[in-house]
Amino acid sequence: MAVKPAETKDNPVKGIAFFILSTVFMVLTNTLSKQQFIMTPTLSVFDALFARGLVSLVLLALYMNRNIKAELIDSVDSSNLKALVFRCGSGAVCQVIAFQSIKYFDVSTVGMVCSLAPIFVCVMAYFLLGERMNYPDVLFLFSVFCCVTLVLLGAGSGSSIDTPEVAVTGGAMALVGLIATPMLTAG
């Protein structure tokens, strides 16, 4: 049985409602992941990602039930392949970095930095998709950037980097990752 998803027209209200819902779910994911690291201190970033990926795959296979071939192979045509490969690559890198950040920083700090994603989305959407922005959009994005910077500067010690070794290796990686996360999320 081939699955042919219907062509959808733009529905801003539905789009925004689902995006808010998605944001809530993503915050919940970050919180649960942090809780997982607290509950199992020996768990590495790779272990946590592998375990969650495995469980997610099982759940998705159960959700798709018998339509796995129709959903995963028949619904992907060659015109979508490049975008899908890019999405998979950036999604994978993004999740590794996000987990690294969550392990070493507070969830609130990671969440604040992720708030910068709209800035990268708008820049990428302008260059890749040709979507235009108005002056108010640019103004509000700039104000978001200023607000996030101010909150982060005033956040004080928001990290769990307590040993010199961690500070040099994992901490530095997490810091770079923290800054890269919104850019990759935007992709």
Added chain:
Amino acid sequence: MRKMSECVVSTYVQLTITLVIASMMLIQNSSFSFLAEFSMGAWLLLIASAVVNILGSMTKFIAIKNHKTSDL
């Protein structure tokens, strides 16, 4: 991408992550025995995290299907 089903992208992303991480763990000679050492609470947390993560990416994809990316 907008014509695809919501769970297709999530599945491919999770598949990529699982395969890449498994390969890296094999290269590093890491053990997969940590899965057997999880407590019941850790498993519940893991399943909850996976469910919420799937819901998050699916709802985000539905949002992108319905509205301009830059506005979202």
